Amino acid sequence: MNMRISYWALALALGWSQVSLAGSSRSPDLTIVTDAEQSKSVEAQKEKEVSRAADTASAPAANAIGKPPRESLELLRQGNQRFIDAKMTAPRRDEKTRTEVSTGQHPFAIVLSCSDSRVPPEVIFDQGLGDVFVVRTAGHVLDPGPIASIEYALEHLGARLIVVMGHESCGAVKAALTTPIGKSAGSPDLDRLVAKIKPYLSSVKPIASDKLLRGPVKANTAGVARELLRKSAIVREKVQHQEASLVTAIYNLSTGQVEFNMWDMDYAGQAETDSPVIEAVPMPAKRRRGLASGHR
Numbered sequence: 001m002n003m004r005i006s007y008w009a010l011a012l013a014l015g016w017s018q019v020s021l022a023g024s025s026r027s028p029d030l031t032i033v034t035d036a037e038q039s040k041s042v043e044a045q046k047e048k049e050v051s052r053a054a055d056t057a058s059a060p061a062a063n064a065i066g067k068p069p070r071e072s073l074e075l076l077r078q079g080n081q082r083f084i085d086a087k088m089t090a091p092r093r094d095e096k097t098r099t100e101v102s103t104g105q106h107p108f109a110i111v112l113s114c115s116d117s118r119v120p121p122e123v124i125f126d127q128g129l130g131d132v133f134v135v136r137t138a139g140h141v142l143d144p145g146p147i148a149s150i151e152y153a154l155e156h157l158g159a160r161l162i163v164v165m166g167h168e169s170c171g172a173v174k175a176a177l178t179t180p181i182g183k184s185a186g187s188p189d190l191d192r193l194v195a196k197i198k199p200y201l202s203s204v205k206p207i208a209s210d211k212l213l214r215g216p217v218k219a220n221t222a223g224v225a226r227e228l229l230r231k232s233a234i235v236r237e238k239v240q241h242q243e244a245s246l247v248t249a250i251y252n253l254s255t256g257q258v259e260f261n262m263w264d265m266d267y268a269g270q271a272e273t274d275s276p277v278i279e280a281v282p283m284p285a286k287r288r289r290g291l292a293s294g295h296r
Contacts, residue, residue: 066158067108069245073161073260076109079126080258092128101130109133110153112224113165114140114172119251121165124258133159139172139220140164141196142227151234160244162235164228165258166221167251168212173220176201177213199223214250221248222261 066072082088107130111121115136122132133153135146153159166173176197179185185194200223204216225248229236238244248261 066106066160069161072108072159073245073247075127075131076125076161076163076258077260080124080256082126083124084256088126090126090128092131097129105130105133105157107131107133107153107157107159109161109163110135110150110159111163111165112136112140112142112146112150112228113163113251114138114167114170116167116170118253119165119167124251124256133157138193139170139176139197140166140224141172141193142224142231147228147232150228151232154234154238154244160238162228162244162246163249163260164221164225164246165249165251166217168214168217168253170213170217170220172197173201173213173216176220177206177216212253217250218248221250 067075109131110133111125112135113119113121115138121134121136122128125132133149135149137143137146140146150162154162172193175185175190176194179194181198185191197220200220201216204219207215210216225246229239229246235244235246239246250259250261251257252259
Protein backbone atom coordinates (compact mmCIF):
# COMPACT_ATOMS: atom_id res chain seq x y z
CA MET A 1 0.00 0.00 0.00
CA ASN A 2 1.32 3.38 -1.03
CA MET A 3 1.86 5.65 1.98
CA ARG A 4 3.07 9.25 2.33
CA ILE A 5 5.74 9.23 5.04
CA SER A 6 6.94 12.26 7.01
CA TYR A 7 10.70 12.26 7.33
CA TRP A 8 11.09 15.48 9.33
CA ALA A 9 11.53 13.93 12.76
CA LEU A 10 14.01 11.42 11.39
CA ALA A 11 15.93 14.15 9.56
CA LEU A 12 16.22 16.33 12.64
CA ALA A 13 17.39 13.39 14.73
CA LEU A 14 20.12 12.54 12.23
CA GLY A 15 21.24 16.16 11.70
CA TRP A 16 19.88 16.46 8.16
CA SER A 17 19.01 19.97 7.15
CA GLN A 18 16.87 19.43 4.08
CA VAL A 19 14.23 16.87 3.33
CA SER A 20 12.29 16.88 0.06
CA LEU A 21 9.15 14.77 0.09
CA ALA A 22 7.88 13.49 -3.24
CA GLY A 23 4.60 11.88 -4.12
CA SER A 24 3.68 8.32 -3.20
CA SER A 25 5.06 7.01 -6.47
CA ARG A 26 8.67 8.09 -5.79
CA SER A 27 11.15 7.89 -2.95
CA PRO A 28 11.87 10.99 -0.89
CA ASP A 29 14.96 12.99 -1.87
CA LEU A 30 17.14 13.34 1.27
CA THR A 31 20.03 15.83 1.39
CA ILE A 32 22.39 14.81 4.17
CA VAL A 33 24.53 17.41 5.96
CA THR A 34 27.47 16.16 7.95
CA ASP A 35 28.12 17.25 11.55
CA ALA A 36 31.11 19.31 10.43
CA GLU A 37 29.08 21.13 7.77
CA GLN A 38 26.24 21.73 10.19
CA SER A 39 28.64 23.12 12.80
CA LYS A 40 30.19 25.43 10.22
CA SER A 41 26.74 26.69 9.22
CA VAL A 42 25.79 27.40 12.82
CA GLU A 43 29.02 29.32 13.42
CA ALA A 44 28.48 31.38 10.28
CA GLN A 45 24.97 32.27 11.46
CA LYS A 46 26.31 33.32 14.85
CA GLU A 47 28.90 35.55 13.19
CA LYS A 48 26.17 37.24 11.16
CA GLU A 49 24.09 37.88 14.29
CA VAL A 50 27.07 39.33 16.15
CA SER A 51 27.90 41.55 13.18
CA ARG A 52 24.32 42.82 12.98
CA ALA A 53 24.32 43.59 16.71
CA ALA A 54 27.62 45.48 16.41
CA ASP A 55 26.35 47.48 13.45
CA THR A 56 23.21 48.41 15.37
CA ALA A 57 25.17 49.45 18.44
CA SER A 58 27.67 51.57 16.51
CA ALA A 59 25.19 53.17 14.12
CA PRO A 60 24.60 56.89 14.86
CA ALA A 61 21.31 57.59 16.59
CA ALA A 62 19.77 59.97 14.08
CA ASN A 63 18.34 63.06 15.75
CA ALA A 64 18.92 61.55 19.18
CA ILE A 65 17.45 63.79 21.87
CA GLY A 66 18.46 63.41 25.47
CA LYS A 67 17.33 64.96 28.73
CA PRO A 68 16.65 68.71 28.85
CA PRO A 69 19.76 70.65 29.95
CA ARG A 70 18.07 71.89 33.12
CA GLU A 71 17.24 68.34 34.18
CA SER A 72 20.75 67.15 33.34
CA LEU A 73 22.31 69.94 35.36
CA GLU A 74 20.14 69.06 38.33
CA LEU A 75 21.27 65.43 38.14
CA LEU A 76 24.88 66.61 38.30
CA ARG A 77 24.11 68.93 41.20
CA GLN A 78 22.39 66.20 43.18
CA GLY A 79 25.20 63.76 42.52
CA ASN A 80 27.80 66.30 43.59
CA GLN A 81 25.88 66.98 46.80
CA ARG A 82 25.88 63.27 47.59
CA PHE A 83 29.63 63.26 47.01
CA ILE A 84 30.11 66.26 49.34
CA ASP A 85 27.94 64.66 52.04
CA ALA A 86 29.69 61.29 51.71
CA LYS A 87 26.34 59.71 50.82
CA MET A 88 27.26 58.43 47.40
CA THR A 89 24.96 55.80 45.97
CA ALA A 90 27.29 54.84 43.11
CA PRO A 91 24.26 54.35 40.84
CA ARG A 92 24.19 52.28 37.69
CA ARG A 93 27.45 50.45 38.23
CA ASP A 94 26.08 46.94 38.56
CA GLU A 95 26.00 43.95 36.23
CA LYS A 96 22.55 44.86 34.94
CA THR A 97 23.70 48.31 33.87
CA ARG A 98 26.89 46.92 32.35
CA THR A 99 24.79 44.60 30.20
CA GLU A 100 22.35 47.38 29.36
CA VAL A 101 24.99 49.78 28.04
CA SER A 102 27.01 47.12 26.24
CA THR A 103 24.95 47.68 23.09
CA GLY A 104 24.80 51.48 23.14
CA GLN A 105 25.15 54.66 25.17
CA HIS A 106 22.97 57.69 25.84
CA PRO A 107 24.82 59.98 28.28
CA PHE A 108 22.80 62.92 29.57
CA ALA A 109 25.77 65.30 29.89
CA ILE A 110 29.22 66.01 28.46
CA VAL A 111 31.99 67.03 30.83
CA LEU A 112 35.22 68.52 29.50
CA SER A 113 37.63 68.50 32.42
CA CYS A 114 41.28 68.45 33.38
CA SER A 115 43.11 65.13 33.47
CA ASP A 116 44.10 65.70 37.11
CA SER A 117 43.78 62.42 39.04
CA ARG A 118 41.90 64.20 41.84
CA VAL A 119 39.07 65.30 39.57
CA PRO A 120 37.26 62.22 38.13
CA PRO A 121 33.87 63.55 36.90
CA GLU A 122 31.99 60.25 37.29
CA VAL A 123 33.00 60.13 40.95
CA ILE A 124 32.49 63.75 42.00
CA PHE A 125 29.06 63.75 40.30
CA ASP A 126 28.25 60.25 41.61
CA GLN A 127 27.19 58.91 38.22
CA GLY A 128 27.31 55.45 36.71
CA LEU A 129 28.08 53.63 33.50
CA GLY A 130 26.78 55.42 30.41
CA ASP A 131 25.59 58.53 32.31
CA VAL A 132 28.32 61.08 31.56
CA PHE A 133 30.43 61.47 28.42
CA VAL A 134 33.80 62.59 29.75
CA VAL A 135 36.57 64.28 27.75
CA ARG A 136 39.77 64.95 29.70
CA THR A 137 42.98 66.77 28.79
CA ALA A 138 45.56 68.61 30.89
CA GLY A 139 44.10 72.03 31.63
CA HIS A 140 41.07 70.90 29.61
CA VAL A 141 42.71 72.43 26.55
CA LEU A 142 41.03 71.98 23.19
CA ASP A 143 42.50 70.21 20.18
CA PRO A 144 40.72 68.46 17.28
CA GLY A 145 40.33 65.26 19.30
CA PRO A 146 38.46 66.76 22.26
CA ILE A 147 36.33 68.96 20.00
CA ALA A 148 35.37 66.01 17.80
CA SER A 149 34.52 63.96 20.89
CA ILE A 150 32.15 66.65 22.16
CA GLU A 151 30.55 67.00 18.72
CA TYR A 152 30.05 63.24 18.53
CA ALA A 153 28.27 63.15 21.88
CA LEU A 154 26.01 66.01 20.82
CA GLU A 155 25.22 64.76 17.33
CA HIS A 156 24.98 61.01 17.83
CA LEU A 157 24.44 60.28 21.52
CA GLY A 158 21.81 62.89 22.34
CA ALA A 159 23.59 64.76 25.15
CA ARG A 160 22.37 68.35 25.51
CA LEU A 161 24.46 69.76 28.33
CA ILE A 162 28.18 70.61 28.07
CA VAL A 163 30.12 71.40 31.23
CA VAL A 164 33.63 72.85 30.92
CA MET A 165 35.08 72.19 34.37
CA GLY A 166 38.30 73.53 35.82
CA HIS A 167 39.66 72.91 39.31
CA GLU A 168 41.66 74.64 42.01
CA SER A 169 45.45 74.32 41.98
CA CYS A 170 45.52 73.27 38.33
CA GLY A 171 49.07 72.27 37.42
CA ALA A 172 48.62 73.17 33.75
CA VAL A 173 47.44 76.67 34.65
CA LYS A 174 50.32 77.08 37.10
CA ALA A 175 52.78 76.06 34.38
CA ALA A 176 51.31 78.67 32.05
CA LEU A 177 51.63 81.32 34.75
CA THR A 178 55.17 80.50 35.79
CA THR A 179 56.85 79.67 32.48
CA PRO A 180 58.43 82.86 31.11
CA ILE A 181 57.77 83.74 27.50
CA GLY A 182 60.54 82.29 25.35
CA LYS A 183 61.41 79.65 27.93
CA SER A 184 60.58 75.96 27.68
CA ALA A 185 58.18 74.26 30.05
CA GLY A 186 60.17 71.06 29.70
CA SER A 187 59.30 69.58 26.32
CA PRO A 188 57.82 70.63 22.96
CA ASP A 189 54.45 69.16 23.91
CA LEU A 190 54.42 70.92 27.27
CA ASP A 191 55.33 74.12 25.48
CA ARG A 192 52.32 73.71 23.20
CA LEU A 193 50.08 73.10 26.22
CA VAL A 194 51.33 76.22 27.96
CA ALA A 195 50.94 78.23 24.76
CA LYS A 196 47.26 77.21 24.59
CA ILE A 197 46.54 78.44 28.11
CA LYS A 198 48.67 81.62 28.32
CA PRO A 199 46.36 83.84 26.18
CA TYR A 200 43.47 83.25 28.58
CA LEU A 201 45.57 84.41 31.52
CA SER A 202 46.88 87.61 29.96
CA SER A 203 44.32 89.81 31.74
CA VAL A 204 44.58 88.04 35.09
CA LYS A 205 46.36 89.97 37.80
CA PRO A 206 48.23 87.67 40.20
CA ILE A 207 46.91 87.89 43.76
CA ALA A 208 49.18 86.69 46.55
CA SER A 209 46.23 85.44 48.60
CA ASP A 210 44.93 83.32 45.72
CA LYS A 211 47.13 80.35 46.47
CA LEU A 212 44.65 77.94 44.86
CA LEU A 213 44.76 79.89 41.57
CA ARG A 214 40.98 80.23 41.45
CA GLY A 215 41.16 83.45 39.42
CA PRO A 216 43.43 82.07 36.69
CA VAL A 217 41.50 78.78 36.62
CA LYS A 218 38.23 80.64 36.09
CA ALA A 219 39.81 82.68 33.30
CA ASN A 220 41.13 79.57 31.59
CA THR A 221 37.80 77.78 31.91
CA ALA A 222 35.94 80.74 30.44
CA GLY A 223 38.48 80.99 27.64
CA VAL A 224 38.13 77.32 26.73
CA ALA A 225 34.33 77.64 26.65
CA ARG A 226 34.60 80.59 24.27
CA GLU A 227 37.10 78.69 22.15
CA LEU A 228 34.78 75.70 21.92
CA LEU A 229 31.96 77.89 20.61
CA ARG A 230 34.28 79.61 18.20
CA LYS A 231 35.86 76.50 16.74
CA SER A 232 32.87 74.12 16.64
CA ALA A 233 30.01 75.03 14.35
CA ILE A 234 28.05 72.07 15.73
CA VAL A 235 28.31 73.29 19.32
CA ARG A 236 27.66 76.91 18.34
CA GLU A 237 24.56 76.11 16.31
CA LYS A 238 23.06 73.84 18.94
CA VAL A 239 23.55 76.47 21.63
CA GLN A 240 22.19 79.16 19.32
CA HIS A 241 19.06 77.12 18.57
CA GLN A 242 18.66 76.20 22.24
CA GLU A 243 19.17 72.54 21.48
CA ALA A 244 22.05 72.38 23.96
CA SER A 245 23.48 74.43 26.81
CA LEU A 246 27.04 75.25 27.77
CA VAL A 247 28.08 76.05 31.34
CA THR A 248 31.40 76.38 33.12
CA ALA A 249 32.31 75.06 36.54
CA ILE A 250 35.10 75.07 39.12
CA TYR A 251 35.87 72.11 41.40
CA ASN A 252 37.00 72.70 44.97
CA LEU A 253 39.62 70.10 45.84
CA SER A 254 39.15 70.22 49.61
CA THR A 255 35.36 70.41 49.90
CA GLY A 256 34.46 68.43 46.78
CA GLN A 257 32.02 71.13 45.72
CA VAL A 258 31.43 71.96 42.07
CA GLU A 259 30.46 75.58 41.49
CA PHE A 260 28.53 76.15 38.28
CA ASN A 261 28.45 79.37 36.29
CA MET A 262 25.27 80.04 34.34
CA TRP A 263 26.61 82.59 31.89
CA ASP A 264 25.24 83.03 28.37
CA MET A 265 27.44 83.24 25.31
CA ASP A 266 26.77 85.20 22.20
CA TYR A 267 26.95 83.19 19.03
CA ALA A 268 30.17 84.66 17.70
CA GLY A 269 31.89 82.66 20.42
CA GLN A 270 32.50 85.53 22.84
CA ALA A 271 31.38 85.58 26.45
CA GLU A 272 29.05 88.30 27.67
CA THR A 273 31.51 88.93 30.47
CA ASP A 274 35.17 88.16 30.91
CA SER A 275 34.73 87.79 34.66
CA PRO A 276 31.70 85.55 35.14
CA VAL A 277 30.30 85.24 38.65
CA ILE A 278 30.52 81.67 39.88
CA GLU A 279 27.33 80.34 41.36
CA ALA A 280 27.61 77.78 44.14
CA VAL A 281 25.53 74.64 44.58
CA PRO A 282 22.60 74.62 45.05
CA MET A 283 21.32 77.24 42.61
CA PRO A 284 19.08 79.87 44.26
CA ALA A 285 15.47 79.81 43.10
CA LYS A 286 15.53 82.90 40.92
CA ARG A 287 15.73 83.70 37.24
CA ARG A 288 19.10 83.12 35.62
CA ARG A 289 20.41 83.68 32.15
CA GLY A 290 21.31 80.72 30.00
CA LEU A 291 19.73 77.50 31.20
CA ALA A 292 17.21 79.23 33.42
CA SER A 293 15.79 81.38 30.64
CA GLY A 294 15.88 79.66 27.31
CA HIS A 295 17.92 76.47 27.22
CA ARG A 296 15.33 73.96 28.33
